[in-house]
Amino acid sequence: MEVTVIIQSQELSKEDLRLLIQSIRDCEIKAFPDKEIFLRVEVPGLTAEECGEVLASIKPPYKHGPIILDLRSPRW
Numbered sequence: 001m002e003v004t005v006i007i008q009s010q011e012l013s014k015e016d017l018r019l020l021i022q023s024i025r026d027c028e029i030k031a032f033p034d035k036e037i038f039l040r041v042e043v044p045g046l047t048a049e050e051c052g053e054v055l056a057s058i059k060p061p062y063k064h065g066p067i068i069l070d071l072r073s074p075r076w
Contacts, residue, residue, distance in 0.1 A: 014046060018054045025058050036063070042071075 012020065021041065028037050039062070043051055048070040055066035 014050060014054060017041075017043065017046075018057055021054065022058055025060075025062075029060070038062075038064070 007020070021039065024039065028035075041051070041055070043054075046054070048068045051068050052066060055068070
């Protein structure tokens, strides 16, 4: 089964975002240790470098990624 969950806020700080993603990761590890879950995060207010810092701080790290796409870049 494919499941998509959207969480949206305009009031989170960079640290709030980090805490939210870490909380999701902690819950994922505890509740679904043998399932692979992908997390897609869109943060127009942060640079690609800042997004990379946030995602790199998540422990334990995801098996794949982080993959960071800067959709504001002229390449896209």
